Amino acid sequence: GHLVHNELTNNQNCFWSLSCSNTLLSPLLSFSSFSVESGWDYVNVYDGTTTLSDMTSSLTGNDIPAPTFVFGNVAIVEYASDESVNGDGFNATFSCVCPPGKFVDANGQCNGLCHPGTFSTVGATNCTDCPPGTVDNDANPSTPCQECAAGRFSNLIAASMEECYAQCPVSIPASPQGSMSIDQCTQPFVDGNPTMLIPFVSTAGGLTDQF
Numbered sequence: 001g002h003l004v005h006n007e008l009t010n011n012q013n014c015f016w017s018l019s020c021s022n023t024l025l026s027p028l029l030s031f032s033s034f035s036v037e038s039g040w041d042y043v044n045v046y047d048g049t050t051t052l053s054d055m056t057s058s059l060t061g062n063d064i065p066a067p068t069f070v071f072g073n074v075a076i077v078e079y080a081s082d083e084s085v086n087g088d089g090f091n092a093t094f095s096c097v098c099p100p101g102k103f104v105d106a107n108g109q110c111n112g113l114c115h116p117g118t119f120s121t122v123g124a125t126n127c128t129d130c131p132p133g134t135v136d137n138d139a140n141p142s143t144p145c146q147e148c149a150a151g152r153f154s155n156l157i158a159a160s161m162e163e164c165y166a167q168c169p170v171s172i173p174a175s176p177q178g179s180m181s182i183d184q185c186t187q188p189f190v191d192g193n194p195t196m197l198i199p200f201v202s203t204a205g206g207l208t209d210q211f
Helices: none
Strands: 002-005 013-019 026-035 042-047 054-059 074-080 089-097 134-136 145-147
Touching (some): 013 026, 026 074
Antiparallel strands (some): 013 074, 026 089, 042 074
């Protein structure tokens, strides 16, 4: 569908409701033109059925925005202007997509959910791990993996800022000094460096007690 508004006036409040009949999908707005008074007039997008729902985007100015989406199957779009100066308006297409945080499964349905520490883009068929040094940032899907603060780091698939640690990471060597697995004890490992890195790696199979 299309969302077009080119008759902008002072003190104007307009509302559009966008809904996807497939409740697994979410509205996506892709703008081809955009011009409203910068800093005074706004196009607001809400994730839900009313303007009391979470606002996912607040757009203003003359630059064409990036595609704008919500996570539910209904969105409210609001245009609000002040008492003076108007832009030329905006033109957008409306489609229903599998939103970030979900993915299209093997049956072609938007049923997959990304686990903490992973993310997906619009229409993705799988989830991607947030790389080391970042954490999952569900609050802002436009930057799904947020960088840890300077001097801190995270492991792969970190789910929150609490998983950014204060120590600096050490590179894993291509040829480790030794390894152990199953139910066995080994002789002590001795390394001539001042720092020793001991990564623990598990597979998708079962887990045992500890070490």
